Amino acid sequence: MLARPPVRRRPFLRMAGIGRSMVLTFDDGPDPRYTPAILRTLRRYDVRAMFFVCGEMAVENRDLLREMADDGHVVGNHSWSHPLIPRLSPDGIRSELGRTSEIVERTVGDAPDWYRAPYGAWNRRSFEIGAELGMEPLGWTVDTLDWREPGVRAISSAGCASGAGPGVVVLSHDAGGNRQQSVAALRTYLPQLLDAGYRITVPSTAPRA
Numbered sequence: 001m002l003a004r005p006p007v008r009r010r011p012f013l014r015m016a017g018i019g020r021s022m023v024l025t026f027d028d029g030p031d032p033r034y035t036p037a038i039l040r041t042l043r044r045y046d047v048r049a050m051f052f053v054c055g056e057m058a059v060e061n062r063d064l065l066r067e068m069a070d071d072g073h074v075v076g077n078h079s080w081s082h083p084l085i086p087r088l089s090p091d092g093i094r095s096e097l098g099r100t101s102e103i104v105e106r107t108v109g110d111a112p113d114w115y116r117a118p119y120g121a122w123n124r125r126s127f128e129i130g131a132e133l134g135m136e137p138l139g140w141t142v143d144t145l146d147w148r149e150p151g152v153r154a155i156s157s158a159g160c161a162s163g164a165g166p167g168v169v170v171l172s173h174d175a176g177g178n179r180q181q182s183v184a185a186l187r188t189y190l191p192q193l194l195d196a197g198y199r200i201t202v203p204s205t206a207p208r209a
Ligand SMILES: [Zn+2]
Pocket: 027, 028, 078, 082, 118, 119
């Protein structure tokens, strides 16, 4: 593990200094029903993204975790069981984040450098414990609201037409419910972003924002 990052007081919400680039993130997986299709689309356009995985999903789908890492995607920590972090004791937070980092490290060889609190609900302890575990907190700039299943067009529009911009971090999901719309929307907005001249990238391990 690299040097421990500083204890933040808020998560990164966008990536500054990466020019006309954007970051796509997928939460709650891996899910064998949807993650493979997301991976295929990313592969087709040769772009890297971030997957914030839940430990309880990861432990059941370690092959998908390996596939993410093999394709150059960043595997982040999204807790073990997707609880509301502020409701947990410090030991509870440590267990949720620590066990997830462990399964990621055991599966792909490296512990996550990034974590994201479920529901974007952070607290001071989560910043301290995340830093202890060698992780930086990443929120998002644009929420596609794909979990509401608003339709492929609405998700695509949030991810591209209305949401695009330099340094924007886009939130969507590859698990946690029916994600067929999320899968289909990515096939629409990813090529649109590329056509609009955006580079889709992942942050380097040392964040600059
Ligand atoms: Zn989530």
